[in-house]
Amino acid sequence: MTTPILAVTDLWAGYGRAPVIRGLEVAVAPGEVAVIIGPNGHGKTTFLRAVSGLLKPSRGEVLLDGEPVQGRAPEYVSRLGLVHVPQGDGLFAEMTVEENLLMGAFPASSWRARRRALARAYELFPGVRDRARQRARTLSGGERRLTALARGLMRPSRIMLIDEPSLGLAPVAIDTVYEAIAELKASSTTILLVEENFTHVGGIADAVHIVEMGVIVRSGSFDDLSRDPTVVGTYLGSL
Amino acid sequence: MSARQRLFPSMTPARWTWVAVLVVLVAAFPLANRDQYVLTVIVTALVLLVLNTSWNFVLGVAGVWNFGQLAIYALGGYGAGILMLHTPLPPWLAVLGGGVIAAVISVLLAFPTLRLYGIYTSLLTFAFAEIVQYVIINDGSGLTGGSFGFPTVPGLYSSLSPDASMRAYYWTVLGVVVASTVSLAAVNRSHLGIAIRAVRDAPAYTAARGINPLRYRVIAFAISGFLAGIAGGLYISFNQSISPSAMGLTPMSIDVTMLVIGGLGTVFGPLIGTALLTIVQTSLVDHPGIELTILGTFLLIVVVFVPGGLVGLIARTRNRVAAWAAEDEVAAAGDEASAGTGAAPDAAVAVGEAGAAAAQDTAGEDETAEMRRRSS
Amino acid sequence: MSTTDLVGILVTTFILGSIYGLVAIGMTLIYGALRILDMSQGSMVMIGSFVGWGVLVVAGWNPFVAILLAFAATFLLGTFTQLVSVQPLMKRRHEIDFEMLTFITTFAVAIVFTNLALEIFGPQQRNVTFVISGGINVYHGVNLPYQSLAMAVVSIVLMAALGVFLARTRWGMAIRAVAQDLDAARLMGVPVGKLYPLTMGLASALAGIAGVFLGGLYFASPQAGDQPLLIALIVVIFGGLGSLPGTVYAAYAIGLIQATAEVLVGTTWALPILYAVILLVLIVRPQGLMGKPSEARL
Numbered sequence: 001m002t003t004p005i006l007a008v009t010d011l012w013a014g015y016g017r018a019p020v021i022r023g024l025e026v027a028v029a030p031g032e033v034a035v036i037i038g039p040n041g042h043g044k045t046t047f048l049r050a051v052s053g054l055l056k057p058s059r060g061e062v063l064l065d066g067e068p069v070q071g072r073a074p075e076y077v078s079r080l081g082l083v084h085v086p087q088g089d090g091l092f093a094e095m096t097v098e099e100n101l102l103m104g105a106f107p108a109s110s111w112r113a114r115r116r117a118l119a120r121a122y123e124l125f126p127g128v129r130d131r132a133r134q135r136a137r138t139l140s141g142g143e144r145r146l147t148a149l150a151r152g153l154m155r156p157s158r159i160m161l162i163d164e165p166s167l168g169l170a171p172v173a174i175d176t177v178y179e180a181i182a183e184l185k186a187s188s189t190t191i192l193l194v195e196e197n198f199t200h201v202g203g204i205a206d207a208v209h210i211v212e213m214g215v216i217v218r219s220g221s222f223d224d225l226s227r228d229p230t231v232v233g234t235y236l237g238s239l
Numbered sequence: 240m241s242a243r244q245r246l247f248p249s250m251t252p253a254r255w256t257w258v259a260v261l262v263v264l265v266a267a268f269p270l271a272n273r274d275q276y277v278l279t280v281i282v283t284a285l286v287l288l289v290l291n292t293s294w295n296f297v298l299g300v301a302g303v304w305n306f307g308q309l310a311i312y313a314l315g316g317y318g319a320g321i322l323m324l325h326t327p328l329p330p331w332l333a334v335l336g337g338g339v340i341a342a343v344i345s346v347l348l349a350f351p352t353l354r355l356y357g358i359y360t361s362l363l364t365f366a367f368a369e370i371v372q373y374v375i376i377n378d379g380s381g382l383t384g385g386s387f388g389f390p391t392v393p394g395l396y397s398s399l400s401p402d403a404s405m406r407a408y409y410w411t412v413l414g415v416v417v418a419s420t421v422s423l424a425a426v427n428r429s430h431l432g433i434a435i436r437a438v439r440d441a442p443a444y445t446a447a448r449g450i451n452p453l454r455y456r457v458i459a460f461a462i463s464g465f466l467a468g469i470a471g472g473l474y475i476s477f478n479q480s481i482s483p484s485a486m487g488l489t490p491m492s493i494d495v496t497m498l499v500i501g502g503l504g505t506v507f508g509p510l511i512g513t514a515l516l517t518i519v520q521t522s523l524v525d526h527p528g529i530e531l532t533i534l535g536t537f538l539l540i541v542v543v544f545v546p547g548g549l550v551g552l553i554a555r556t557r558n559r560v561a562a563w564a565a566e567d568e569v570a571a572a573g574d575e576a577s578a579g580t581g582a583a584p585d586a587a588v589a590v591g592e593a594g595a596a597a598a599q600d601t602a603g604e605d606e607t608a609e610m611r612r613r614s615s
Numbered sequence: 616m617s618t619t620d621l622v623g624i625l626v627t628t629f630i631l632g633s634i635y636g637l638v639a640i641g642m643t644l645i646y647g648a649l650r651i652l653d654m655s656q657g658s659m660v661m662i663g664s665f666v667g668w669g670v671l672v673v674a675g676w677n678p679f680v681a682i683l684l685a686f687a688a689t690f691l692l693g694t695f696t697q698l699v700s701v702q703p704l705m706k707r708r709h710e711i712d713f714e715m716l717t718f719i720t721t722f723a724v725a726i727v728f729t730n731l732a733l734e735i736f737g738p739q740q741r742n743v744t745f746v747i748s749g750g751i752n753v754y755h756g757v758n759l760p761y762q763s764l765a766m767a768v769v770s771i772v773l774m775a776a777l778g779v780f781l782a783r784t785r786w787g788m789a790i791r792a793v794a795q796d797l798d799a800a801r802l803m804g805v806p807v808g809k810l811y812p813l814t815m816g817l818a819s820a821l822a823g824i825a826g827v828f829l830g831g832l833y834f835a836s837p838q839a840g841d842q843p844l845l846i847a848l849i850v851v852i853f854g855g856l857g858s859l860p861g862t863v864y865a866a867y868a869i870g871l872i873q874a875t876a877e878v879l880v881g882t883t884w885a886l887p888i889l890y891a892v893i894l895l896v897l898i899v900r901p902q903g904l905m906g907k908p909s910e911a912r913l
Contacts, residue, residue: 054798073808074801083802090799092792103792106785107804114785155804304715351898357714358652358856362848363897366890369845373887488841492726499719528734528837535726542720543703546711 003066005030005159005190006051011060011070013050019058020046022214028159028192028207033185035201035222036194038211044194045087047211048161051192052084053077065158079107081158087167089148093137097128097147100136104154117154124183125150127176142173149180159190166197174200202226247428266413269406278405284517285412286473291497291509292419293466299504300427301459302439304357307348307364308467309486309494310371315341315468316475316485317375317383323392323475330395334472338465345464349457372486388482395476408477415473419466424506426462435459492531493520496538502548511549616878622754624874630759632870633767634832636774637825638843639850639862641818644777647794647857648814651714654722655696657844658729659689659819663826664835665732667743671831678745678827682769685823693819696724697812705811725840732837740839743830766828773821774863781859790814794857822847842886849893855906864904 004027014020021043028034038044049055051062053074062070069077078084091100101121105114122129128150131143139147145165152160165181166174178200184191185204195201201208202222210218210231218231225231269278294308319337322328328336348367352360376386384390395411396404426432437445438452446452475481484490493516501512516534523530545552638660645653663685670681700720704713750760781787789810792800801807822843829843846869854865872892876885902908 052802054801074798075804075806075808078802078804086799086802090796090802092795092799094795095788095791099788103788103800103803106789109785302712355897355901357712358718359852359897359901361718362852363894366894366897369890370887370894373884373890377883492722495719496723526734528730531730532727532734535723535730538723538726539700539720542716542723543700546716 002030004028004063005032005065006192007061007063007066008051009061009063011047011050011057011062013046013055013057013060015046015055020214021050021057023060024211024215026209026216026219028190030190031188032206033181033191033193033204034207034209035205036192036209036211036216037198037201038194038196040196042211043214044196044211045163046214048084048086048163048192048194051077052082052161054084081156082161083152083155083157083159084161085148085152085163085165087163089144091136091144091148091151094135096133096135097139098132100147101128101151101154104151107155114154121150121153124153124187125180140173141169142176145169145173145177146180149177149184153184153189157189159192160184162191162193164195165193166195166200178204198226247424262413262417266410269409273402275401275405278409280517280521282405282408282412282477284513285409285416286470286477287494287497287517288416288509288513289412289419289470289473290467291494291501291513292416292423293463293470294494295498295501295503295505295509296423296426296466297459297463298498299502299508300423300432300439301435301456301463302504303352303456303459304361305348305352305364305460305463306361306491307368307371308463309491310368311341311345311348311464312467312471312474313375313481313483313486314344314371314471315464316471316481317389318468319472320389320392320475320481321382324390330393330476334395334469334476337472337475338468341468341471342461342465345460345467346457348464349460350453353453353456368486368491372483376483384480384482386483389475389480391479392475394479397479408473412473412477415469419469420506420510423462423466427506431455431458489531493534496534498548500537500541500548502550505548505550508548508550515549619754619756620878622757624871624878626757626759627874627877628867628870630763630767630832630870631873632867633770633774634825634828635846635850635870636863636866637770637828638822639847639854639866640774640777640859641821642847642851643854643857643859643862644790644818645815646851647859648790649697649701649717649811651701651717651721652848653696653815653818654718654844655693655700655725655728656819656822656847657840657842658725659693659822659840660826660829660843661732661835661837661840662689662692662728663823664743664830664839665736665826666823667827667830668741668835671743671745672741678765681827682824685827686820689823689826690816690820692728693823694812694816696721696819697815700724701815702808702811725844729837729840736837738837740834740836743827743835745831762831766831770825770828773824777817777821778859786810786813846889849889851903852893852901853896853903855903857907858903858905861903861905868904 006026006028008024008026011021011024012019024043024047026034026036036044036047046055050057050070053069053072053076056071060070061068064077064080064082067080069080069082074084092103095103098118101118102114104121105117108114108117122132125146127143128147131139131147136144136147149162149165152162162181165177169177181191181193182204191204193201193205205222208220208222208225209216210225218225220228268281272278290308290312293312294305297303297305297308315337317337318340319333322333322336323330326333348364351363355363375383378385394404396407399407427436434445434450435455435458437450438455442452471481471485474485497512497516498509499512500515501510502508519533519537520530523533541548547554638656641659642653642656645651645656666685666688667681670676670684671678700723701717704711704716704720707713745762750758750762751764752758779787781791789800789805792803793805793807793810797807825843830839833839850865850869851862853869854861854863869889873885873889876888880888896903
């Protein structure tokens, strides 16, 4: 395999004295859409936070395109091209949609570069453009997710981490969000996505990893895993 | 008697001896030194220590940002003074009366603070203190004497000679210091103290366990208010007057500095802080600007680098020394044991850790376990 | 109360309110972005008033220089204060009572600045005389000095400029972002290690300029920082911690209360009345005019 965009080795992280992630290892190849599935509380969100720098791991290595970033501040890691769309979108509630998007392009110091990125984001997400002047807190759940995704596009990224995009959304909204993610995949964005809900990832996942008690216990393609009866029974419920 | 049954488990007989020696030395001091200036400084510092002990209780142990304590202290003093001048009560009872008055006012102050976050409580109590100071300064009725100060009161020992009176005050205030420190430390260890600290550290959890935060805050305010009032009563007795300058931003800054530098919430924090800063203050009494600049710098350095105050620093140093000493024991035991089985070094490590743990003054986890045990 | 009194109250409200707004708006900005109460703001006002004295009285230069120098001096000192008294605690902010400790450390810095000034300049009050003289006669006997008018106008312009800065510029938006969601802002690449000191520097600089004005209206002395600090706290709580529009409204409201109290009961009681007002606000509606109730009440 060519150098993975993201390579995580023996990662340990947690809050206080209890480690939530215990030796997690995963790699994401360029252009790949990797999905991590697992029940709540087993480390999915903690893992993404440890990768993006919001949480400092106690042990282990995170390589972004070969460069070690574990324990570095999120400002630094994001400037290296890692975009993290956090759980619950992380939008700035009192700012307008357009202001949120512009914040996504913060590292770009030229006004023109930011405007160009904005135009591009609006092109990909026309629904978001329609709400440009609305305050973020007045948007519906699905619109917020789309805005968060659009914001993730505002700066050049090597990999996009997306945390539970379907969380708290009605089924129709979930479909719209996953359509948008499929578009991102089509434009060759490398994505690492975590979900509790297995059902929607089939169309986009190149690789699926199952996390339990803070470690990856199974990996494979979506088709393989969805045919394995033990996996289906234990983790996936009914499809 | 096991550690759990003793009232002060960390106080070994050896430590009690040290404390007793210290108290005896301090008590004997005025017999050796008759310098009235030095004795005045010490008595003033001791009165301040009573106030600081009370403030430490409400600020550090109960965790309430109460910046009105000086006003309560002053109101206790004024109350005692009014009782001395206008009622036939003997001075002792007037001082106690000052304590009661201060306790009542303090309790009234407790109620609005309960529902507010930290900084808002600090502003509420501070605004209260400022209003009290203003009202007194502008009091033209003659009751408090306004900004000129309270009319002269006889105090506790006016019938004695100045020398004897000074010594009497010295021993009285020292007695109050010792009594209040010991009793507050006992309260700290008791069910009451555990509850008060639980309300400070985990308000949601304790409320869910059925502990009424209002009740314990009121109790904390009552205790600290009473003690502050006693301090005020002692102040007005010793100085035979009191004025609004006992309150205000500057004395408050100095007192808070004493508390923080000593170590908020600890038993000996107020003692160390008051003693240290009194020394600094008296040496620089002619240069208030430099004195306060140094105080401010101290405060900054302590809070940033040693948030537990000097008591915390001493405790940590002792732990490190104990752990280092225990390592030696482990190494020695390990050497002996490596001649035998391999299991011995682990036991020796356990001994070392237990030794280090025993050296700790504040056992936070002990207390949470204690609380759960008592409430189940 | 006569009409002259009423007009006088309005004029005083306009002038005092504008300057109070300038002092308090920095405090709100700092609270919004750093979640701390900066108790050194009062000493920044004091330093500004001394710069004003130095420039206008000692050197005899014009007020613009005073404003610029006060801005520069307090900007640098404010940045320094943040780096020394807040930044070291930032890393541990979740393990400690961050709000209280920064309250104490910024207060300690204020003590140091105040007493250094006391040692260097002595306790006496010094007049800060401006160059502009004369004024408009607004109504029978109510005089609005040009100098005060200029101060109020400059204050308003500066507050408006701050608003524009926050709304339209990249760094202004970054400050707002940090105030709303720190983690998300960091994920956008905002360098909070630089943003925090800059924000405090900016806020202190505004207070410094207000100090030049207050020095001109009253005087410059080392203790002259205490009252502006308390007024700033009152304004900020009244308006709602973290809300800039709330602070502006509150500044004029407090100015109005003070002006009215001065006419009705005299200057000595004006300040205690303000304290009584804030006491009432804290009991009844601690989040002030435009703050969030969840941030004030438990």
